[in-house]
Amino acid sequence: MSNKLRTLILDDESIVCKRLKPALEKSGYEVETFDNPTDALKRIDQEEFDIVVTDIRMDEIDGIQVLEHVLARSSRTRVIIITGYATVEMAREALAKGAFDFIAKPFKPNDLRAVIAKAAKELKSEK
Amino acid sequence: MNWWRKLSGTQPKLDPNTILRLKCARFHHVQENYKKFNNLINDAIEKLGGEYVIDKQYLSSLLENAFSLAGEIVHDMNMMSGYQYSDLFFKLDRMKSNLRRILAWQPQIKSGDLVISLSDIDELDHYHQVGGIFTRLAEIKQRLGLLVPEGFVISFSAFSMFVDYNGLEPLMNLADARPTKVMEELRGKMRVATLPPDLAGDIETAVRRLCEIYEPPHRFILRGAALGEEYNKHSAGNLCAVEAVGPGDVLNAYKAVLAAMYGGQAVENRIKLGLDPKCDVAVAVSRMINAEIEGSIYTVSPDTPHNGNIRIETLSNGAPDAAYEASRRPPYNVETYPEEETSKTRLARRDISGLAEKAMRIERYFKGPQEIVWVQDKKKDTYIIQSKPLILDVEHSIPPGELAEAVARHESLYDQAGKVACPGIACGSVHLISGRQDLENLPENGVIVIEKFEPVMDLMLVLSRAAAILADTGAPTGHAASLAREFHVPTIVGLGDASRRLKPGDTVTVDADDNVVYMGEVSELLHYQLQEYLNLENEKEYNLLRFMLHRISSGGVVGAGSSRTKLRDRETLDNIIRFCMDVTSREMTHAIESIRAGLLKSAPHIESGPGLKLHLIDLGDGIEPAGASGNKIIEMDAVRSPLFRALWEGLSGAEAANRNPAAFGLAAISAERLHLNLATGARTYILDAYQCGDDEYNYIYVHISDRLYAEDRSERRILWLKGILEKFDFRTFRSDDGITVWRYVMPATETARLLTIIGRMLGYAENQDMQVHAGMPVEKEIEVFLKQQ
Numbered sequence: 001m002s003n004k005l006r007t008l009i010l011d012d013e014s015i016v017c018k019r020l021k022p023a024l025e026k027s028g029y030e031v032e033t034f035d036n037p038t039d040a041l042k043r044i045d046q047e048e049f050d051i052v053v054t055d056i057r058m059d060e061i062d063g064i065q066v067l068e069h070v071l072a073r074s075s076r077t078r079v080i081i082i083t084g085y086a087t088v089e090m091a092r093e094a095l096a097k098g099a100f101d102f103i104a105k106p107f108k109p110n111d112l113r114a115v116i117a118k119a120a121k122e123l124k125s126e127k
Numbered sequence: 128m129n130w131w132r133k134l135s136g137t138q139p140k141l142d143p144n145t146i147l148r149l150k151c152a153r154f155h156h157v158q159e160n161y162k163k164f165n166n167l168i169n170d171a172i173e174k175l176g177g178e179y180v181i182d183k184q185y186l187s188s189l190l191e192n193a194f195s196l197a198g199e200i201v202h203d204m205n206m207m208s209g210y211q212y213s214d215l216f217f218k219l220d221r222m223k224s225n226l227r228r229i230l231a232w233q234p235q236i237k238s239g240d241l242v243i244s245l246s247d248i249d250e251l252d253h254y255h256q257v258g259g260i261f262t263r264l265a266e267i268k269q270r271l272g273l274l275v276p277e278g279f280v281i282s283f284s285a286f287s288m289f290v291d292y293n294g295l296e297p298l299m300n301l302a303d304a305r306p307t308k309v310m311e312e313l314r315g316k317m318r319v320a321t322l323p324p325d326l327a328g329d330i331e332t333a334v335r336r337l338c339e340i341y342e343p344p345h346r347f348i349l350r351g352a353a354l355g356e357e358y359n360k361h362s363a364g365n366l367c368a369v370e371a372v373g374p375g376d377v378l379n380a381y382k383a384v385l386a387a388m389y390g391g392q393a394v395e396n397r398i399k400l401g402l403d404p405k406c407d408v409a410v411a412v413s414r415m416i417n418a419e420i421e422g423s424i425y426t427v428s429p430d431t432p433h434n435g436n437i438r439i440e441t442l443s444n445g446a447p448d449a450a451y452e453a454s455r456r457p458p459y460n461v462e463t464y465p466e467e468e469t470s471k472t473r474l475a476r477r478d479i480s481g482l483a484e485k486a487m488r489i490e491r492y493f494k495g496p497q498e499i500v501w502v503q504d505k506k507k508d509t510y511i512i513q514s515k516p517l518i519l520d521v522e523h524s525i526p527p528g529e530l531a532e533a534v535a536r537h538e539s540l541y542d543q544a545g546k547v548a549c550p551g552i553a554c555g556s557v558h559l560i561s562g563r564q565d566l567e568n569l570p571e572n573g574v575i576v577i578e579k580f581e582p583v584m585d586l587m588l589v590l591s592r593a594a595a596i597l598a599d600t601g602a603p604t605g606h607a608a609s610l611a612r613e614f615h616v617p618t619i620v621g622l623g624d625a626s627r628r629l630k631p632g633d634t635v636t637v638d639a640d641d642n643v644v645y646m647g648e649v650s651e652l653l654h655y656q657l658q659e660y661l662n663l664e665n666e667k668e669y670n671l672l673r674f675m676l677h678r679i680s681s682g683g684v685v686g687a688g689s690s691r692t693k694l695r696d697r698e699t700l701d702n703i704i705r706f707c708m709d710v711t712s713r714e715m716t717h718a719i720e721s722i723r724a725g726l727l728k729s730a731p732h733i734e735s736g737p738g739l740k741l742h743l744i745d746l747g748d749g750i751e752p753a754g755a756s757g758n759k760i761i762e763m764d765a766v767r768s769p770l771f772r773a774l775w776e777g778l779s780g781a782e783a784a785n786r787n788p789a790a791f792g793l794a795a796i797s798a799e800r801l802h803l804n805l806a807t808g809a810r811t812y813i814l815d816a817y818q819c820g821d822d823e824y825n826y827i828y829v830h831i832s833d834r835l836y837a838e839d840r841s842e843r844r845i846l847w848l849k850g851i852l853e854k855f856d857f858r859t860f861r862s863d864d865g866i867t868v869w870r871y872v873m874p875a876t877e878t879a880r881l882l883t884i885i886g887r888m889l890g891y892a893e894n895q896d897m898q899v900h901a902g903m904p905v906e907k908e909i910e911v912f913l914k915q916q
Contacts, residue, residue: 016180019666106174
């Protein structure tokens with residue numbers, strides 16, 4: 001198994017996944033993307049990811065539910081929440097429930113890289 | 128119950144100073160909202176640079192915020208002008224509805240031309256009228272300067288008119304890929320339908336024009352396309368085409384293409400692409416080229432994608448006849464050239480290199496491998512018939528997970544040092560630009576390295592040859608950056624020292640997706656780009672932002688290197704708001720003039736020499752209480768307003784001793800605000816400025832109108848004023864009667880400094896000694912003034 005950080009990105013707007021995948025791959029992460037929360041949760045059940053990046057507002061299952069599901073499966077996974085302007089309150093709730101950090105849209109891939117790097121450092125120090 | 132007071136005439140009469148105070152407050156509110164609007168748009172333009180992840184949520188909020196601010200500005204303007212322009216609310220509503228439709232990826236509410244010449248199609252103006260497949264062809268013709276068969280497109284609006292005229296909508300709502308009776312009935316009705324007379328007339332006129340511009344025999348090819356089809360790589364083919372149509376048969380062929388677009392296969396394809404089976408159809412009518420040789424070009428050879436070659440094939444009677452390969456880099460050397468003389472459609476080596484150069488120009492522009500259909504006529508002119516994305520079904524040359532290590536082995540010259548103005552990845556050799564001659568000598572696929580990235584028109588002539596642009600200065604919101612985006616050239620600005628650090632001929636790889644510049648060729652990145660690359664410019668959200676900004680904000684350039692090159696001038700939200708600004712300025716002038724007689728009797732004034740006399744109105748804490756009323760001269764010591772003091776310092780300077788006498792001047796002042804209305808001879812100056820403890824809210828707005836504007840001397844004087852103010856980072860807008868300038872967000876000290884300079888400038892401009900000599904360049908006169916500052 002690769003020693004690269006395994007990252008899952010979930011956003012129901014597919015452009016977000018398309019944009020982030022190459023940006024994070026260029027930084028050396030292994031990246032899987034999903035624009036459907038149900039499929040993402042199935043994948044999370046199959047495999048433990050180091051980092052999960054999820055949008056907070058989605059139609060079927062919201063980011064808080066994803067966070068709870070991920071942390072129930074693996075407490076070491078770091079969950080980063082993507083929020084819009086209108087969902088900052090939800091992001092606070094997510095932080096209270098154990099999210100690692102949140103990032104507000106619209107953002108630069110580099111902003112997310114910085115947050116992921118912080119999470120990676122924390123994961124490394126746990127080993 | 129204001130309305131009842133108005134109707135019954137019982138509205139309390141306000142004193143002139145109160146009216147002026149209320150109008151000033153309203154004017155100030157307009158300025159505030161315009162500043163917010165500008166910030167919003169500048170922020171969105173920066174996001175257009177490609178560095179940000181944007182989604183529909185962002186686009187919706189941008190739309191709502193922009194129209195909410197515009198609505199407030201139109202409301203304030205109407206309140207100031209007695210609701211003379213209430214029709215603007217309807218205009219705003221229509222624009223907003225159209226933008227909402229664009230966000231939903233639907234054609235715009237029907238309006239606009241039924242038939243549009245291919246030469247007139249502009250991507251941003253016409254995408255939602257003719258669709259992406261035909262705008263791509265127009266871009267190849269207009270932006271890249273390549274030959275495309277003459278023709279025109281019958282728009283979505285025309286289709287909609289055709290559907291309404293023949294009552295076909297109910298059947299279209301049942302569009303289905305299965306061979307149902309309804310679909311059969313729909314196609315049958317389309318084939319025998321009657322074209323609305325206006326539409327038939329427009330098509331016939333366009334056909335006649337086409338027949339006039341080229342020699343007989345006149346034969347056309349008609350092709351249909353739906354909105355959004357180009358966003359799927361598998362779709363950009365000739366779904367529904369009718370060939371060899373004579374001039375008299377175009378109307379029937381149009382109906383045949385529409386019927387074919389509702390054929391089972393076409394509907395099924397749309398469903399597969401995730402498009403609505405019921406769609407609006409645009410139909411292109413193009414001249415059929417009498418082909419001597421025809422064929423395809425794959426900018427990456429599909430069979431051997433790793434060898435880095437272009438594959439060029441020729442056809443004979445529709446079947447592959449000969450195949451060649453050329454390098455993907457200038458000078459596009461021929462790499463594979465079959466020596467047997469068996470093929471009927473043999474190409475000379477120089478023709479192969481020429482085709483390769485054209486193909487790579489198209490690939491650079493569309494930022495991805497292309498499959499191109501071309502024909503060559505007897506005169507050896509090569510026409511591009513179609514270009515669509517090429518899908519490469521190959522193994523990765525480098526696993527994505529290992530890309531980071533591979534890229535890290537290359538020396539990065541700049542990493543996050545500048546700002547991305549246009550996304551993309553490119554590799555080429557450095558070409559330093561310091562003058563016009565350098566631009567002319569830009570080689571194909573050269574990387575432009577330039578100190579100041581300014582919108583010189585010559586730049587447009589060479590952008591189709593450029594692989595990338597690196598600039599020492601500039602901003603993603605600048606005009607030059609928007610030019611780079613129009614030509615899809617990966618661009619990073621604000622690098623500081625690229626023009627000194629890089630040498631001509633250096634090979635660099637520009638990753639403007641990640642804001643990094645590498646020395647040398649980063650082949651791993653370039654291969655990754657070919658296989659995995661996400662071309663942002665092909666993404667809906669990116670294009671939606673472009674379409675929205677195009678309709679919200681002014682500016683932009685069309686028609687590279689042709690006589691059509693001009694600044695766009697059209698109905699945008701920005702232009703509506705500027706109109707409101709002009710009206711509110713005029714309303715302020717009227718408000719002052721209406722109370723002028725009273726003011727002259729009652730307001731104190733301040734004088735400087737015989738030529739300058741300004742009446743002052745205190746809007747609150749602008750003048751010492753003892754001096755605030757009565758028709759008397761007051762000294763500067765009695766003026767509290769820091770803005771007025773700063774302006775007066777410049778206005779009353781020594782150089783203005785021989786100024787033209789001011790016919791009337793008035794300044795309404797408070798501790799934080801200055802509103803100046805100064806009429807001198809032919810010109811009127813309206814200046815509004817605000818200053819408080821928060822830099823965010825400080826602004827200066829000036830409108831200068833000139834009755835003699837059309838005359839050369841006045842025109843030169845306006846250019847002089849504009850030139851100086853632009854040097855101080857003011858944004859300028861030429862209006863029918865003069866010029867409007869503004870600058871927002873600055874420290875209080877800067878507001879005061881600029882007001883002093885503006886004061887000096889107005890004094891200088893009105894000085895009778897200041898002559899705008901016809902023989903002296905305006906730039907020189909600007910220099911003379913600036914030297915004195």
